[in-house]
Amino acid sequence: MFFQTNNRIIGPSWDLVADFHQVFQYDFMTNAFIAGTVVAILAGVVGYFVVLRRLAFASEALSHGGFAGATGAVVLGQDVFLGLLVFTSITGGFMGFLGDRIRGRDVAIGGTLAFSLALGSLFLTISTRFAGQAVNILFGNVLAISSSDLIFVAVFAVLALVMVGAMYRPLLFSSVDAEIADARGVPVRFLSVAFMVLLAVTVSASVQVVGVLLIFALLILPAAAAQHITAQPSHAIALAVVLSVAYVWIGLLVGFYLPYPPSFFITAFAFITFVAVRGLLTGVAGGRRARRS
Amino acid sequence: MVLVSSRIDDPRVSPDHAADAAVVLDGVAVALGGRTIWQHANLSIAHGGLVGLIGPNGTGKTTLLRVLLGQVRPSAGTVIILGGSARRGNPRIGYVPQRKTLEEDLALRGFDLVLLGLVGHRWGFGRASADDRSRVVEALAAVGAESYADQPVGILSGGEQQRLLIAQALLTNPQLLLLDEPLASLDLRSQHEIVHLVDSLRRERNMAVLFVAHDLNPLLEVLDGLIYIMDGQPVAGTLDEVLQSDLLSQLYDTQVHLHQTTDGHRFVVGA
Numbered sequence: 056m057f058f059q060t061n062n063r064i065i066g067p068s069w070d071l072v073a074d075f076h077q078v079f080q081y082d083f084m085t086n087a088f089i090a091g092t093v094v095a096i097l098a099g100v101v102g103y104f105v106v107l108r109r110l111a112f113a114s115e116a117l118s119h120g121g122f123a124g125a126t127g128a129v130v131l132g133q134d135v136f137l138g139l140l141v142f143t144s145i146t147g148g149f150m151g152f153l154g155d156r157i158r159g160r161d162v163a164i165g166g167t168l169a170f171s172l173a174l175g176s177l178f179l180t181i182s183t184r185f186a187g188q189a190v191n192i193l194f195g196n197v198l199a200i201s202s203s204d205l206i207f208v209a210v211f212a213v214l215a216l217v218m219v220g221a222m223y224r225p226l227l228f229s230s231v232d233a234e235i236a237d238a239r240g241v242p243v244r245f246l247s248v249a250f251m252v253l254l255a256v257t258v259s260a261s262v263q264v265v266g267v268l269l270i271f272a273l274l275i276l277p278a279a280a281a282q283h284i285t286a287q288p289s290h291a292i293a294l295a296v297v298l299s300v301a302y303v304w305i306g307l308l309v310g311f312y313l314p315y316p317p318s319f320f321i322t323a324f325a326f327i328t329f330v331a332v333r334g335l336l337t338g339v340a341g342g343r344r345a346r347r348s
Numbered sequence: 349m350v351l352v353s354s355r356i357d358d359p360r361v362s363p364d365h366a367a368d369a370a371v372v373l374d375g376v377a378v379a380l381g382g383r384t385i386w387q388h389a390n391l392s393i394a395h396g397g398l399v400g401l402i403g404p405n406g407t408g409k410t411t412l413l414r415v416l417l418g419q420v421r422p423s424a425g426t427v428i429i430l431g432g433s434a435r436r437g438n439p440r441i442g443y444v445p446q447r448k449t450l451e452e453d454l455a456l457r458g459f460d461l462v463l464l465g466l467v468g469h470r471w472g473f474g475r476a477s478a479d480d481r482s483r484v485v486e487a488l489a490a491v492g493a494e495s496y497a498d499q500p501v502g503i504l505s506g507g508e509q510q511r512l513l514i515a516q517a518l519l520t521n522p523q524l525l526l527l528d529e530p531l532a533s534l535d536l537r538s539q540h541e542i543v544h545l546v547d548s549l550r551r552e553r554n555m556a557v558l559f560v561a562h563d564l565n566p567l568l569e570v571l572d573g574l575i576y577i578m579d580g581q582p583v584a585g586t587l588d589e590v591l592q593s594d595l596l597s598q599l600y601d602t603q604v605h606l607h608q609t610t611d612g613h614r615f616v617v618g619a
Contacts, residue, residue, distance in 0.1 A: 107455070220473055228468030231456060234445040235516070238417045239469045240437015282455035286500035291455055 066312050078311055087197045087317070090205050091303035094260045095273060097212045099296035100219055101257040102278030103288075104250060107230045111275050113150055116164045117251075118258045118270040120146045120171040125192045125262065126178035135192065136207055139262055143255035146171075151251030154233075154244060195266030195318040197307065208260045215256045222246060227288060264303065265318045272322035273299050280332045298328065369428075370395045370524050370556035371416060373582075376425030378411055385411050386577055389425065391584035395523065396554040398547060399584070400567050403577035404600055409560050410446060412575075412582060413526045416558070417443060430523050437469065442517030446528035446560070450509050454502040458512045461501050462487055465516035487515040491545060507538030511545070518549070525550070525557045531566060539566045546570075565615045591616070 067074045078084050105114050124142020125135045146167070153160075179189050191199065200208075219226070229236040229243045237243045261273050277298035281291045302324045303317075310317030369392040377387030385408040393399050401409050414420040415427060418434040427434045429441070463476055463484050476484070488494050491511040496504055501512060510530050517525060527546065531539045547570040550557045558575075561567055574590040575582055578599050590596075591614060596604040605617045 221471060223473035224464075224467055224470050228464045231454070231461065231464060232445075234447075235443060235465070235513075236468060238419065238436070238441075238443045238445070239439075239465070241469050282453075286455045286457045286460075288456065288460055 067308075078308065082202075083198050083200070084307070084311065086200045086202060086205050087307055088304070090200045090208055091197055091264050091307055091317075092300055093209050093212045094264045095299040095303040096296050097215055097257050098261050098273040099277050099281075099299040100216065100292055101253060102274040102299070103281065103292045103295050104219075104226060104230055105254065105274060106278045106282055107227075108250070110254070111271070111279075112161065113164055114254055114258060114274055115271065116168040116171075117143050117147050117150070117254060118262065118267045119168045121258055121262060122175035122192060122267045123171040123178065125267070126175040126182070126189070129188050130178045130182040134204075134207075135188070136204060136259055136263065139259035140211070140256065143258050144252050147251035147255035147258075148248055151248035152244075154247040191266070192262065193266050193268050194316065195262060195264050195269060197264045197317055198310075200263055204263065208263055211256050212260055215253050215260075218249070218253055222249065226250060265321055269318050269322045272302065272318075272325040276325035276329045277302065280329045283332050283336045299325075302328075368395070369393060370397065370430055371558070372426075372428040373415075374426040374428075376415065376422045376427055378408065378415060378420060379423040380411070380420070384423075384580065386580045386582055387424070389582040391575060391582060393524075393556050393558060393584075394572075395556055396550055397572045398550055398557045398559065398570055400564065400571050400574045401558055401560045401576075402562075402564060402574060402599070407577040407580075408582075409577060410528055412577070413443070413528055413558070413560070416524070416526060417441060439520035440523050442514075442520065442522035442525040442555075444510070444513045444517050444525075444527050444530055446532070450501050450504075452502040454500065456501055458493060458497040458499060458501050458504065458508075459484060459488070461512055462493075462497070462516045462519065465519040483519060484515075487518045488512075490518060490549065491515045505538070506534050507541060510534065510538070510542055514542075514545070514549075521553070523553075523555055525555055527557065528560045529562065530559070531561060531563065536566075539563075543567055543570055568614055568616075 068077075079088070105111060121139040121143045124138040124140075126138075127142065128135050128138020131138075175192075190196075225236065225241045226246055228239070229241050229246050233243050257274065258267075258270060261270050265272050278291070278295040280298060281294035284294060285291050302321045305324055306317040306319075306321030309320045313320075371391075371393040373389040373391050376389040378385045389412075401412065403409055411420060415422055416429060416434060418436040418438065429438070432438075463480065465487075466480055466483060467476060485494070488497050491514050493508065493511045493515055496508055497512075501509060504512070514525075514527075514530075525546070530542055530546075534542065543566050546557055546559065549555065559567060559571075564574075568587070568591075571587055573584060573586050575584045576590060576595075576599055577583075591606055593604060593606050596606070596616065600618070602618060606614060607617060608614050
């Protein structure tokens with residue numbers, strides 16, 4: 056790895072200008088920061104709706120399903136992001152079509168998840184050329200993002216964000232109460248499918264940064280922490296974005312100076328923040344609830 | 349004034365008649381998945397009328413609401429609502445669906461929940477306009493929910509949540525309000541408050557209300573009439589017509605008694 060071959064980097068000088076200069080003199084770090092930031096913004100926004108729609112487990116299944124798509128792409132000599140995108144979009148679209156019926160289908164989702172991972176392991180055995188790819192797909196390798204990958208991810212992220220903006224209010228309405236939204240003429244079924252495709256794009260992009268196994272770190276944990284802190288949708292979305300971008304930046308910087316992968320630090324910061332916020336605010340909310348009843 | 353009527357003799361609905369009733373069903377039948385849920389529905393609900401909808405579980409009460417909302421297309425007959433045909437997304441119909449309570453950790457303030465009733469069907473995003481916000485504040489005031497509009501809805505009591513959902517349904521100034529078991533899982537005081545809130549709202553706004561309920565007692569003081577679904581047919585009647593021990597016993601397939609206190613209050617008791 057880079058860190059072992061370059062002895063000049065020992066630790067931060069704590070002179071921020073000098074440190075940033077040092078970090079960004081490497082193209083792969085610049086790419087990692089841009090990709091990480093783009094993905095974090097998208098994951099923060101989409102994650103808000105994932106938590107609201109209670110699709111955390113479904114999105115986990117979607118990302119694991121992506122493992123089969125990603126390894127399948129490796130077998131076929133195709134781009135990993137493309138393989139992820141195709142596979143997760145198809146599974147996501149189907150899950151969206153099932154809509155509300157997906158809730159409580161833990162066993163069916165878990166079974167699909169296991170089968171996808173098994174399929175992925177089969178593909179890996181078939182393709183002996185890229186054995187090292189497996190670890191990257193599972194845990195992410197943001198430092199390995201190429202400039203062409205970066206453009207690909209950025210284009211899809213921007214498209215996805217435009218999509219969220221276009222359907223923000225009906226999506227929020229149908230996420231909060233599908234029944235009332237349907238009665239008011241909101242196309243609930245269409246939104247359900249569209250959102251799952253959106254989630255598929257987000258998951259595929261996030262895998263580049265944190266891998267299929269650590270997707271929770273960017274997609275769920277910042278949004279869940281934000282929803283514990285504020286009950287105002289626009290504030291919660293903004294906070295989720297700020298948190299996930301902060302995790303990625305801190306993770307990348309710490310990972311730059313320490314010989315451990317950034318995805319570990321990103322996930323660790325996300326988890327610690329979530330636990331702290333939940334612990335602190337559950338006490339407050341509990342007290343508030345107790346007074347009301 | 350007859351606020352609810354059942355016309356078993358099936359007269360043709362004249363345009364005049366349709367114009368002076370909020371809801372007119374003429375020979376309506378509904379089939380779901382090939383099974384007839386109910387049929388021969390001939391009834392009307394007058395403007396400003398408060399009508400209860402009763403019947404055992406699974407007889408098609410919610411289906412009747414869904415027909416009025418345009419979500420279920422009848423297999424026969426004519427539905428006229430507020431002078432037009434039933435269609436999805438009609439802003440002149442307010443709807444509060446059946447539910448237990450909102451999820452406890454739902455991160456949404458009461459204000460945001462109510463606001464969705466006004467802007468939730470519009471595409472795109474954007475800050476609510478001053479006009480929209482003042483309409484939300486008005487609706488919150490109409491149901492007496494101002495004091496907890498800034499709280500996350502999940503931590504509110506069942507009665508408070510019902511008020512918010514009614515406020516949400518009122519935003520478009522509906523002329524017909526459909527409430528699906530709003531009293532379920534409420535304590536006695538909240539039941540009483542919601543019933544009187546709905547009664548005063550429909551009087552102020554001359555808004556017809558169809559109120560699905562299992563327990564009739566909290567409603568008896570304010571109802572103008574009742575619709576019951578028996579043997580696969582929705583039938584409307586006045587309180588005196590429907591509140592008969594033998595009719596209710598037959599409807600619920602269990603012994604039901606009707607008691608009257610010395611000051612004229614009636615109440616229904618299951619054996």
